[in-house]
Amino acid sequence: MADERLVPTVCPYCALGCGLYIKINEGGPMIEYMLDHPTNEGSLCAKGNASLEIINHPDRLRHPLKKTETGWLRISWDEALATVAGKIAETLRDHGPDALGFLGSAKSTNEENYLFQKMARTLGSKNVDCCARRCHSPTIPALKRAFGASCMTNPIADLANSDCIFVIGSNFAENHPIVARWALRAKDRGAKIVVADPRITPTAWLADLHLRIKLGTDVALLNGMMNVIIDEGLWDRKFVADRTVGFEALADKVAGYTPDKVSGIIGATPEAIVRAARIYAGSDSSAIVYSMGITQHSHGTNNVAACADLALLTGQLGRSGAGLYPLRGQNNVQGACDMGVLADFYPGSVSVHDPIAVQLIEEAWGTGPLPIGMGMTAEMMPVAAASGNLRFLYIIGEDLVNSDSSSSRGRRELESLDFMVVQDIFMTDTAEMADLVLPAAAWAEKEGTFTSSERRVQWSPKALDPPGEVRSDLSTILDLARLLGLDFDYAGPEEVLAEIGRVVPSYAGISMGRAGERGGVIWPCPFPEHPGTPILHQEGFSAPGGRARIVPVDYLPPAEEATLDYPLLLTTGREALHHNAGSMTRRSFSLMKRAPELFVEVNPRDADRWGIVDGDLVEVKTRRGEAWARARVTTRQEVGVIFMPFHFPETNMLTSDVIDPEARIPEFKVAACRIGRMKGLI
Amino acid sequence: MDLYVDIDRCIYCHACEIACERVHGESRISVEAVRDRACVPVLCHHCDPAPCAAVCSAGALTQGESSVIFEAEECTRCGLCTIACPFGAVYLGDADGLQKCDLCPEMEVPACVLTCPAEALVWGDGVERAGVLRRRAAGRVAQYYAESSGRDRISMSQGGAGYE
Numbered sequence: 001m002a003d004e005r006l007v008p009t010v011c012p013y014c015a016l017g018c019g020l021y022i023k024i025n026e027g028g029p030m031i032e033y034m035l036d037h038p039t040n041e042g043s044l045c046a047k048g049n050a051s052l053e054i055i056n057h058p059d060r061l062r063h064p065l066k067k068t069e070t071g072w073l074r075i076s077w078d079e080a081l082a083t084v085a086g087k088i089a090e091t092l093r094d095h096g097p098d099a100l101g102f103l104g105s106a107k108s109t110n111e112e113n114y115l116f117q118k119m120a121r122t123l124g125s126k127n128v129d130c131c132a133r134r135c136h137s138p139t140i141p142a143l144k145r146a147f148g149a150s151c152m153t154n155p156i157a158d159l160a161n162s163d164c165i166f167v168i169g170s171n172f173a174e175n176h177p178i179v180a181r182w183a184l185r186a187k188d189r190g191a192k193i194v195v196a197d198p199r200i201t202p203t204a205w206l207a208d209l210h211l212r213i214k215l216g217t218d219v220a221l222l223n224g225m226m227n228v229i230i231d232e233g234l235w236d237r238k239f240v241a242d243r244t245v246g247f248e249a250l251a252d253k254v255a256g257y258t259p260d261k262v263s264g265i266i267g268a269t270p271e272a273i274v275r276a277a278r279i280y281a282g283s284d285s286s287a288i289v290y291s292m293g294i295t296q297h298s299h300g301t302n303n304v305a306a307c308a309d310l311a312l313l314t315g316q317l318g319r320s321g322a323g324l325y326p327l328r329g330q331n332n333v334q335g336a337c338d339m340g341v342l343a344d345f346y347p348g349s350v351s352v353h354d355p356i357a358v359q360l361i362e363e364a365w366g367t368g369p370l371p372i373g374m375g376m377t378a379e380m381m382p383v384a385a386a387s388g389n390l391r392f393l394y395i396i397g398e399d400l401v402n403s404d405s406s407s408s409r410g411r412r413e414l415e416s417l418d419f420m421v422v423q424d425i426f427m428t429d430t431a432e433m434a435d436l437v438l439p440a441a442a443w444a445e446k447e448g449t450f451t452s453s454e455r456r457v458q459w460s461p462k463a464l465d466p467p468g469e470v471r472s473d474l475s476t477i478l479d480l481a482r483l484l485g486l487d488f489d490y491a492g493p494e495e496v497l498a499e500i501g502r503v504v505p506s507y508a509g510i511s512m513g514r515a516g517e518r519g520g521v522i523w524p525c526p527f528p529e530h531p532g533t534p535i536l537h538q539e540g541f542s543a544p545g546g547r548a549r550i551v552p553v554d555y556l557p558p559a560e561e562a563t564l565d566y567p568l569l570l571t572t573g574r575e576a577l578h579h580n581a582g583s584m585t586r587r588s589f590s591l592m593k594r595a596p597e598l599f600v601e602v603n604p605r606d607a608d609r610w611g612i613v614d615g616d617l618v619e620v621k622t623r624r625g626e627a628w629a630r631a632r633v634t635t636r637q638e639v640g641v642i643f644m645p646f647h648f649p650e651t652n653m654l655t656s657d658v659i660d661p662e663a664r665i666p667e668f669k670v671a672a673c674r675i676g677r678m679k680g681l682i
Numbered sequence: 683m684d685l686y687v688d689i690d691r692c693i694y695c696h697a698c699e700i701a702c703e704r705v706h707g708e709s710r711i712s713v714e715a716v717r718d719r720a721c722v723p724v725l726c727h728h729c730d731p732a733p734c735a736a737v738c739s740a741g742a743l744t745q746g747e748s749s750v751i752f753e754a755e756e757c758t759r760c761g762l763c764t765i766a767c768p769f770g771a772v773y774l775g776d777a778d779g780l781q782k783c784d785l786c787p788e789m790e791v792p793a794c795v796l797t798c799p800a801e802a803l804v805w806g807d808g809v810e811r812a813g814v815l816r817r818r819a820a821g822r823v824a825q826y827y828a829e830s831s832g833r834d835r836i837s838m839s840q841g842g843a844g845y846e
Contacts (some may be wrong), residue, residue: 031704033796043799049700173693177799180693184800188818190825202694205720576695590703596695636718 006032008518009462010450012107012443013047013579015328016156016178017452019519020044022052022444022463029055029444029464038519039156039456046591048575053334053588054442055464059426062468067109072437075467083436084394085483086122087419091392096633097371098125101381101390104341105397105473108329109448110457111496112473113320113332113339114347115488116396119481122367126352126375127390130341131398131580132333134380134405135292138300139326140337144349146308146549147317148542153332154287154323155454155534160185161321163283166276167195168307169293173202174576176327179289180206192279196221197293198375198571199601199643200636209275213266215571215641215670216297216558221273222306224262226254226313235281239315243541245551250309253552265555273594281314285321286667292329292573296668300660302553312550318537329580331443335451338504338523341373348504364503366487378666379404379657382413392419396473397440399428399581400453401610402649405666406624406657423473428583429649439470443625446472448493449515451523454534457510458520462626558670559658562640566672568606569641570622570654573669578647585647598648600629603609607633611677620644622673625653642675684748685724685785685792686811688818691802694721698794698803705793708775710783723802725794726750726783734772734782735764740817742780743772752782755770 004025006420011018019037023030033042054060064080066071075083091099102120104113117128132140159182161167172179183206184662186251187193187586195207196218204210213221229235230251240247241492251482259270266273280286288311294303307324316322328334340347350357355372362370376384382404384390393414414420414433422434431437443450445466451457466472474493481488481534490496494512501508506524514521522532542548562569578585585591602612612618614633620642621624627650644651646668656671696713702711711725729750735743735750743763757780763772768846775781786792795805804811 033793035796042796043801044697044797045700045799046696046700049697049797050706173800174695177693177695177697180695180800184691187822189821200718202721357708542838590700594699633716 007461008034009444009463010331010452010458010460011044011048012051012331013045014176015330015333015453016040016176017331017450017454017456017458018044018048018178019458020048024463028493036145036518039452039454040178040180043178043181047585049578050585050588051592053590054425054584056185056467057426057587059587060426060467060470061427061437063439064469065437067077067435067461068572077471079493080436080438081483082440084421084480087392088484091418092123095391099128099389099391101127101376101384103378103393103395103398103400104128104336105383105399106131106333106336107443108332108336108473109446109460109493110332110500111448111493112396112477113336113341114496114500115340115474115477115481115490117339118365119484119486119488121346121370121475122365122486123484124371126371127343127381128341128375129343129378129381130333130336131330131378131403132337134296134343134403134668135329135333136295136326136667137218137665138295138304138660140342140345141662142301142304142551143324143326145309145551146305146543147537148544149536150349151536152323152325152454153317153536154320154325155456156325158184158320158323158468159183159287159289159325159534160189162285162287163321164192164279164286165193165282165289166190166286167193167197167203167207167289168221169197169295169303170289170291170327171197171203171573172289172291172327173200173206175574177576179327184583187579190568192283194276194279196276198638198641209279210270210274211266211268211272211345212638213268215569216299217266217555218303218672219299219306219553220257220262220555221268222271222310223254223257224259224266225277225280226250226310227257227262228274229260229281229313230254232278234278235313236315240313242401244312244548244550245545246552250313250550250552253554257555261495280310280316285319286314286316287321287323287325288316289325289327291327292363293669295652296665297670298559298658298660298667299556300665302556305551305553309550311553312548318535320535323535326453331452332450334451334453334455335457338451338507343377347500348506354657361503379659379664379666382410385417386413388416393417393420394423395420395430396423397425398430399583400430401433402429402581402652405652405655405668406648407652408625409657422581423476426583426587428581438476439468440476441466441470441472441552445470446474448474449497449510455523456520457507457515457523459512459515461516497599498599530582559667560656560670560672562672566674567623568675570620570671570673571641571643571669572646572651572655573643575645575647578645580647582647598627598629598644598650598677599632601632601634601637601643603639603641604633606642607631610675612675616677618675618677620654620673620675622654622656622671624655624657627651627653642673683785683805683807684728685725685795686804688802688804688815689720689722691800692721692723693800693802695799697799698723698796701793701797705786706781708781710771710781710792720797724769724771727769728783728785733768737762737766740843749785750782752780752784754779
């Protein structure tokens, strides 16, 4: 066919940044595998294969919509943008900039996120955040404190060079399947895989050693391993002496975490703890892979700090095969954080508490004084709405009400807002609550860069035209900023990327051309000729003095424990066929066919005790709400703990709203609950 | 050319199913969990001799050189082949009649093999496949041997090619 062409693109689902082609021809867009992509070598998971199903979906929003008493009314873009601009001006005049809230999207491009936070902060609002708050917000302060840089240290493919892969709180086989490719290649070379997880997941199937630890006991395990490593002299004396500070305090702290004592806390045998410690510390190059099982706790920041301590103590950093892998969840969550769509950071991880560094951004932007100090985080905004401190909320590409913990409360609180505008590709449950909805282009219908979990910045060209009157987030933000009288004069994303390079040092050498090459560029890339930096911390750390900081932490139990009224614990997570709050995958025919409904995994002994048979509809109840789900009776789940995936709205009506004091992430992973077969009996 | 399943590697991610469905409209491969401890991708084995072809009186299923070939226009939807197949890998679909893996003859490598994140599906002739499996086994064997004979584990990163 004459007009058949292949457009390279980056998968819109998780954060691995897998490459694929969209083949454009008369029969409609098709996927072609990109065999020479450095991360995925062409392979795609189930969601990647289904990614085009959302593009031409009948549910796509096609026009701006205004809520009226009789329902949604289609309005023009001019009217929609004038309304939003008017509401922002009105809120600024009546309540000041702190009454404005802006939630950016880990699904939007770097350029869109950068402009969104620039618009918010130029208007004087500190209240900028994104969904990273609910996934890796503990990774940011903990790794910044430890290493000076809060991100994955080595590329995914480098896992193939590891001799030991220690997986704690990650089920990558289901949630980041391409990681399994490289872990299995390491295994082919004789590497050991150690998995610490309360559940027997498909990731645990790959393990040489599976420590089935109790919920939220990660710090106890990690401290116990470090106790063994110090006791047996397996630590890296040279690395610790030359490149770190804080060893003595760590040695003091972990001295009390003997294998016997730790075994009593975590539920694994002392021998297993010793063996895990010996494999990790004794291998030439070891990697730690972690995800939300580490972060989504009321002590998530401590959990991440303990992972970093283990890597520092053993010198398992700064080399091929040795690194720390926080696996991130959204295609551009790393980028959104790099662009400063966080209540605690300006672009380039500049702290909002650092007036000198913020002044440099003021100069680059040519604005007046920018706000200093912590803004409202994603989970503070609904609370502030209820108390009247937040009046206006602008949300891009996020189903807030289904993603937040204890979600019924969040729903009620958002109703107090004067005005909410949601910009999305579908009418999500959050969009349904808005006063105005703006339709947005999907990833393949616009151009710009996405930054993957491994810091890989890739330019994704436009492959398809958006439906109806749909515009990209970039053009919507630009038009709105101009209406607000801001000097946002950009011809397109390429110009925005050039400005990002002037403000964010690690992006300084990244241009559309470089990012558009196969596999893009891995930041830091400080100047145009720089090859990029796949492995961090090879020479020094970017922490003060070039030394990493070992920060000892104590084990703290989860906030909720089983009681007489709530005798079980509920933990949440993901399954292979769905993605996050599900607004995309629940609209994907091939995925829904296979995973059509919410389920709850229950151990057979618990099922017996509560009279539940596999396939029953059961009610799960916590202090915050109740939900129905289909029972799966399985020994994947330990006794006393049930599991529900969070891709369906009901799950987060149950989850705990106790938060980590520093990262402000809710404890999605532990909630006391009870279950029963029929309503009324519970 | 043949398709081999390295069952140890399958991670229950269902990528092959969605890839197959994307290419053929319906999936001709399915990954089945076994007691929540393992899983197996099930698809046509292209048996020789093939029970499905043996019972096909319409001549729609025939024994090819290295695969069992299905010709839709000959099929009477009698369903005998679905009974004969010992793996349940031949079935009458909702829309387009009989569904059975055809090894994607229009592609150099079948879609399920290309998409498999875990490289559990291996494509090639017998010699190539055996080579892949031997290479996979060798590293593990060497490591286990080193450990069981009381030596230190074989160092893999020293002298090996690191990530560039």
